[in-house]
Amino acid sequence: FKREGRPTEKETITSRLIDRPLRPLFPPGYRMETQVIALVLSADGENDPDILAINGASAALVLSEIPFYNPVGAVRVGLIDGEIVFNPTNSERDVSDLDLVVVGTEEAVAMVEAGANEVSEDVILDCIFKAHEVIRTIVHAQHELFRHSNLEKPVWEAPEAYSKELFETVKAAVYGDFKKALFTKEKFARKAATKAVQQAYLDTLPEEDEETRGKVKKIFDTLEDEILREVVLKERIRFDSRSLAEIRDINVETGLLPRTHGSALFTRGETQALVTATLGTRRDAQIIEEYEGESLQKFLLHYNFPPFSVGEVRFLRGPGRREIGHGVLARRAMTPMLPHEDDFPYTVRVVSDIMESNGSSSMATVCGASLALFDAGVPMRAPVAGVAMGLIKVGDDYAVLSDIAGQEDHHGDMDFKVAGTRDGITALQMDIKIAGVSPEIMGTALAQAKVGRMHILDIMERHLPAPKEDLSRYAPRLYTMEISKDKIRNVIGPGGKTIRSIIEETGCDIEIENDGNVIIASPDQPAAQRAIEIIESLTAEPEMGAVYNGKVTRVEGFGAFVEILPGTEGLVHISEL
Structure with a gap:
């Protein structure tokens, strides 16, 4: 009996696909706990439910009294033989050079997730914006759904974090020192320097005025954002002194x-x-x-x-x-x-x-x-x-x-x-x-x-210009061989007795697939070679004219039966003895 447990990796990734484009669209200051649950009630195995889940989550929020005003649409894009395919089936995805998920609002693209087989930047860009044309139709359908629902959304007014006057007062007092601290190169040193500037200003405020002190901390975060934008856009430099396109050491x-x-x-x-x-x-x-x-x-x-x-x-x-x-x-x-x-x-x-x-x-x-x-x-x-x-x-x-x-x-x-x-x-x-x-x-x-x-x-x-030619001496070596399907039972033996004895003797790991493919794994080449020899002897076919050393299994009046190969016996006539 199986029962659903914690989310699988697939469910976790799908949840992230739903969450990432929706979260930024909630209004600033919205703090109500909101849970969206997407249940797969029926699946045909050919159409991944993740795209439906994103679109459904957006529609559910639009049709709720939650202050979510800007629906999103999602579409999957494939690239098969150079042709763009929207919402490909799983069979089509298997042969596609691109697996691209695009989510957006009516105005713009909000999220992109893709795996590709060395697809060029130009093709990716073309697929994204062609997908956005499809997204607009999905968003329009949600707007129509909302219009027919006759639902009145509440008007959300974000609480004021701080007054403009307080922001300007703090900015005038700390701007120069704070900007200098932000240009500290190392992460933790920068954090300590900016914290020191903030603490110096907080020390000028009454300790009992917790409300103002809380607002000042928010102002410092806003001021950091403002300074970052200013130095990047006007001075074309970053806090760690890099140029805009420069990669770190x-x-x-x-x-x-x-x-x-x-x-x-x-x-x-x-x-x-x-x-x-x-x-x-x-x-x-x-x-x-x-x-x-x-x-x-x-x-x-x-x-x-x-x-x-x-x-x-x-x-x-x-x-x-x-x-x-x-x-x-x-x-x-x-x-x-x-x-x-x-x-x-x-x-x-x-x-x-x-x-x-x-x-x-x-x-x-x-x-x-x-x-x-x-x-x-x-x-x-x-x-x-x-x-x-x-x-x-x-x-x-x-x-x-x-x-x-x-x-x-x-x-x-x-x-x-x-x-x-x-x-x-x-x-x-x-x-x-x-x-x-x-x-x-x-x-x-x-x-x-x-x-x-x-x-x-x-x-x-x-x-390291190329993969090393040799594997680590601690890595297992894999050796493969093919045996006839009807000989698999010879290698496995009754209750697995034969294959266990080979593993015990050689120390190798041995896997036998249903098609007769045998994989032998061992870091020791002589041991692997010994396992191969044993398996070959167990699965060999007798050859006409070949000479075999065998074991006499029983003697009759007309001759002796000799096992020349495992499971293979031959009669030696009395005239040959």
Whole structure:
């Protein structure tokens, strides 16, 4: 008996797809707990319910008394033989070069999520804006639904966080010192410097005036946002003194952990990912249970974000939604470059542990994963790198930022992660916090991301230009052989007795598939060769004219029966004895 438990990875990712475009559309100051539940009541196995869930969640909010006024529409885009296909079926997605989900309002695109097989920036951009044309029709249908409902939405008035007069007073008192503190290069030093300026001003206020002190803290956050926009748009510089398109300093190490199959330490600025790659057999693959049925996942990529990476103390529980989402994004980026299972039958697990974080840790994971797989000797088609882009926009003036730090992510208007090879994009994730991001801005961001990606790939390839030719001596060697289907029982034996004896004798892991494919795994080549010899002897067919050493199983008056191969007996006539 099976019963639904905690959400699966698929359900978690779908929940994030629903949440990310809807959350920014709630009005400022809205603090009421709001829960949206999407239940799959019927599924045909060919149409993924996630797009329906996004559209349904938006429609439910529009038809509620919640102050949610701006519905969104969602559409999936495929690219099959160069042709754009909207909302492809699962069968079509299997042969598509692009799996793109676009969510937007009537005015603008709000979120993009994609996996791709080295698709160019121009094609991606074209697909996004053609998808937005479809989205407009979905949004229009929701407006019509609301009109027919005769529902009157409450008018939401956000409570005033602080008065304009108080803001100007605080700004006049601290602006110079606060701006200077914000230009401190290191993350924690900057935090300490800005905290000192804030505390100095708070010390001038009466301790008992908690209300004003709370408002002043909010003003400092607003002032930080204002100064960031000012220096980026007017001075074309960032708080860590980088230019707008500049990538932080990168340091790469591989093979630093002696007993792992592959390892890499990728450091970009104050963000560092320690990534390991481990090779296993088919039995190490993850069994995925979904409504379509069970499947095996032979490439696993897990992302961990321990609290010490940002100087915090928290209980170490299971992975949260963010960690699952970042791991899936990185896996999506790497998957198109992995070798075919026939050429490399290993199960591969990559684990990224973030050692320190100041933005773009998911893209550091992509870079570190590529290096760790190269170090493990996985024959990837090409290295993969990723970079996170940001946007600062005020009116018609805007600036696109490359390799955003945490502060720029927090205050910026867009988080745009792009991963790929030299030949094209393999994964993309974009969240936009404002309306009115034009095709020009998206095109600029994609072009600037490509320049940054090439720069990162140059550094990675200088350090490790190709996958290592040999696997780690600690990694299992896989040997494959084919046997006849009707000989499988000879290898397994009654109750599995024969195969267990082979495993005990050789120390190898042995898997036999229903089609007669046998996979033998062992780090010891002589042991694997011995297992192969035993299996060959168990499955060999007798050849006419060949000479065999056999075991006499019984003697009759007309001759002797001799077992020349396991399960195969022959009669030696008395005249031959």
